[in-house]
Amino acid sequence: MKVYEFKGFPNPARIRIALAEKRLFDAVEFVHVDVPGGEHRQPAFLAKNPSGAVPVLELDDGTLISECSAITEYLDHADGDPVLTGRDARERAVIHMTQRKIEAGLLDAVAAFFHHATDGLGPAIETYQNRDWGLRQRDVAVATMRRMDGMLAARPYLAADRFTVADITAMAGFAFADFVSLAIPDDCARLSAWRARVSARPSAAVAA
Ligand SMILES: N[C@@H](CCC(=O)N[C@@H](CS)C(=O)NCC(=O)O)C(=O)O
Structure with a gap:
């Protein structure tokens, strides 16, 4: 899995925390996107997230998931404890x-x-x-x-x-x-x- 992000920005931080809580931090490769430089507004990144925002999770099969709540939901279902999004x-x-x-x-x-x-x-x-x-x-x-x-x-x-x-x-x-x-x-x-x-x-x- 790859996570496209800008380290230190608040929304990417949500995914870093979720990955750490679920002990999945080492299962992903972090890819730096130069947001202050406008890289997230260029066609190559917009093809990954048309909203032009980080983070984006890219699965090994090429599936692209943006929006932190959706990314966290994927991580929570893909792995077991601790459950972050609810048990019932x-x-x-x-x-x-x-x-x-x-x-x-x-x-x-x-x-x-x-x-x-x-x-x-x-x-x-x-x-x-x-x-x-x-x-x-x-x-x-x-x-x-x-x-x-x-x-x-x-x-x-x-x-x-x-x-x-x-x-x-x-x-x-x-x-x-x-x-x-x-x-x-x-x-x-x-x-x-x-x-x-x-x-x-x-x-x-x-x-x-
Ligand atoms: N609702 C989105 C928000 C993503 C977002 O706004 N990310 C910021 C960085 S913290 C961004 O990429 N901003 C780019 C911009 O404002 O042009 C999510 O949950 O992922």
């Missing part, structure tokens, strides 16, 4: 729901703030910017952090009583939030404690 119908639905809310409300919102309300990846890449939208999405990210703090009142991890893909998406969201200097609000003690807990996992080290 109820758990799978709850984890999927929570992951998606965190993806949209934290990770994608921070990304929108970065791309629209800051210099982002520079003028060659940021060909359309809407500052108001970016600032609105920063507010969405902070509101999502408060909601996540509430989730942690009932359980030690965001979607279950154990680490799941929802925690992985959140880890990437907070790494991106650090990059744009968006802190966890002071009144979110449970969320800060969760972050310290997941940051201590060995998988966190492979994402940076």
Whole structure:
């Protein structure tokens, strides 16, 4: 398997963490894509992912899988424990729901703030910017952090009583939030404690 990525970027980090959690890190070859240089907008990469985004997983039979949630789903089904996406119908639905809310409300919102309300990846890449939208999405990210703090009142991890893909998406969201200097609000003690807990996992080290 190959993973096309840019090391240190938040979405590729999700796949690195998932691979490490599932002890599959050495089963893939990482292929560097020069995103700041625009390589992801060139025809050769667009043939792999027409959305022009990393990461992309390429299977040995040539199947191309983009979107982190889909890649994680493949990895989780391809290998056994630990299960990151849920063991039964109820758990799978709850984890999927929570992951998606965190993806949209934290990770994608921070990304929108970065791309629209800051210099982002520079003028060659940021060909359309809407500052108001970016600032609105920063507010969405902070509101999502408060909601996540509430989730942690009932359980030690965001979607279950154990680490799941929802925690992985959140880890990437907070790494991106650090990059744009968006802190966890002071009144979110449970969320800060969760972050310290997941940051201590060995998988966190492979994402940076
Ligand atoms: N929803 C996608 C998001 C992928 C994404 O936005 N990746 C960023 C890097 S973290 C990217 O390639 N950005 C390129 C660009 O903004 O032009 C996923 O889950 O994989």
